[in-house]
Amino acid sequence: MSLLARLTASGDPAGDEIALSVDDVSKTFRVHQERANSLKQFVATGGRNRYEEFYALRDVSLRVRVGEALGIIGHNGSGKSTLLKCMAQILRPNAGSITVNKRMAALLELGAGFHPELSGRDNVFLNAAILGMARREIEARFDEIVEFSGLEQFIDSPVKTYSSGMYVRLAFAVAINVDPELLLIDEILAVGDVTFQQRCMEKFVDLRNQNRTLVLVTHDTGNVRHFCDRAIWIDHGRVRAEGKPGDVIDEYTETMLGTGRRAEGEPARRGSGEIWVDRVEILVDGEPVDRVRNGSTVTFRLHFDTSKPIEGPVFALRLQTLGGPMVTAPSSRDNGAMPAMVTGRGTVDVVVDDLPLLAGPHVVHTEVTGWGRMHTYDHLQEAARFDVLAGTTDETSGVVTLRPRWDVAGDSVVDLRDL
Ligand SMILES: Nc1ncnc2c1ncn2[C@@H]1O[C@H](COP(=O)(O)OP(=O)(O)OP(=O)(O)O)[C@@H](O)[C@H]1O
Ligand SMILES: [Mg+2]
Structure with a gap:
């Protein structure tokens, strides 16, 4: 928490320079019809139309300013990951344009950019090369990357044998070490363990202090509230709100709790x-x-x-x-x-x-x-x-109970139950 506090205290460091801009971007996918109805549908359509076009993003425009941390929130399936993939130029929009003015690295869905059959070592080289690093530079940084990932023992095993957390550690270690000016992160840090998340947070602080730019997609609204300078809410593929994190999150949370459900007809x-x-x-x-x-x-x-x-x-x-x-x-x-x-x-x-x-x-x-x-x-x-x-715990705050045991010690502590 102290790291977050320090960050927030530093105020809004962003200037007017634009790191990345998204202009009128739309992205469609062809989606499968529901299988459960396939026979009925098959008959009804004479076997045609097993796909339909679906707008994952529609007319999205936004600017990311140099030095800011931008949080992107929205319900599951609202288009956040699709937006980040378009920004990272992994997906090509059907309409509109994306302009990237800074050296960018992206941490997207689990394992994206990794080759399962190759070892961790080979993937580091492959990935860093894709992110624009020269072989000699990668060699010079290799030990640091592996150390940051904490995967020394596994670096020569094929990454298909890695757990989700291990994937993320390696991907993050590479992305951080290519020295990005603009870093896109999609959710994934949540799969890392606590020590790793802590180290990632420290890295974010370093990046922020160096006037680097971060775009963070997450469902952890607390993180957006404390860490980001600005938030954008994506709703059914459109920008629904944009502004101070607290305001956007409150509006989003109220709407989500009010409706609590995706709109009908959205592909599940x-x-x-x-x-x-x-x-x-x-x-x-x-x-x-x-x-x-x-x-x-x-x-x-x-x-x-x-x-x-x-x-x-x-x-x-x-x-x-x-x-x-x-x-x-x-x-x-x-x-x-x-x-x-x-x-x-x-x-x-x-x-x-x-x-x-x-x-x-x-x-x-x-x-x-x-x-x-x-x-x-x-x-x-x-x-x-x-x-x-409610069941075997009296706790109500948070989302889980860790079933903790408590022990209060002192010279004259009397337990209420002993009175
Ligand atoms: N490759 C694909 N083919 C077909 N549909 C896709 C594809 N990728 C995404 N979609 C659809 O596009 C919509 C937006 O998906 P996206 O992954 O961007 O959502 P998201 O906001 O990241 O959701 P989450 O919070 O669950 O990560 C969803 O309805 C999804 O089913
Ligand atoms: Mg997503």
Whole structure:
């Protein structure tokens, strides 16, 4: 917190010079029709129109000023990652233009830019080269990069064997060390552990002190409030609000809590579709429920189907508080469940003992990816909703309980319970 405080105290260092500008950008995707209705739709459309065009971004214009930290917020699927990918020039907009005036590095979705079969070492060279560093420079910085990542032991293993956190550490270490003037970051730091997040924060402070520019996409509105000079709210692919972080976040939070739901008709599913999650059931004592108690044993049952045999699929869950932060995003790979091949229909049970979530509405999203987590077979947004009810803790602040034990010591401490 002290780092954040120092940052905020430094005031708004941004000048008028423009680091990056986005002008009237639109981006469309072709989206899959819902599988669950495929037969009905197939008949209704005579087998045509299995895709439709969908606007992920529509007429977006914004400026990023040199020296500012800009926070981008918005609901899941609102277009934030798409916007960052357009800024990073990984995606080409269908209309409009993007002008980048500074040396840029981007930390986008997990593993983006990494080659799964190559070692960490080779990926460092590949990535740094893509970010515009000469081989000699990379060699000179290599040790520093590896040290920052903390992956000395694993640097010669193929990155497909890395956990999500390890991916991020390496990607961040590279991005930071190419000495970017403009750094784009999409969410991903949340997968790093606490020490790593702390080191990233320190790096952000360094960058800010050097008048570097940061664009940060995150669901952690607290971070945006404390860290950013300005915030932009993206809503259904458009800029909905822009201004002081506190104001934008308040407006966003009120709207999210008020409606709490994506607009009808928005695609809930994306991916290449050879394997897909039909639905998610939430079970307690073997019975489907939509309410669970803190402290109970809960099973999230993913029902999947396939159109062909799938090798080494990775299943992932994202648990989110409704309209709020992501709480956890375990994957079968990180947790050591590694089916070599699946075919036909089946189920995946994710069993959580002693549910640590605090009371409130929650949503579950699911994802099925390839082993390297880079190919998305299926991403189902809001696969299920459920309410957590108060249970074995009296805590109400935050999103989880860590079930802490407390001990108050002193010369004459008398416990209330002993009176
Ligand atoms: N490659 C793609 N093909 C088809 N649709 C896509 C693709 N990438 C994104 N989309 C769709 O575009 C919309 C915006 O997605 P995007 O990933 O930009 O959202 P986001 O704001 O980053 O969401 P989140 O908060 O969940 O990260 C979503 O509806 C998504 O399904
Ligand atoms: Mg995103």
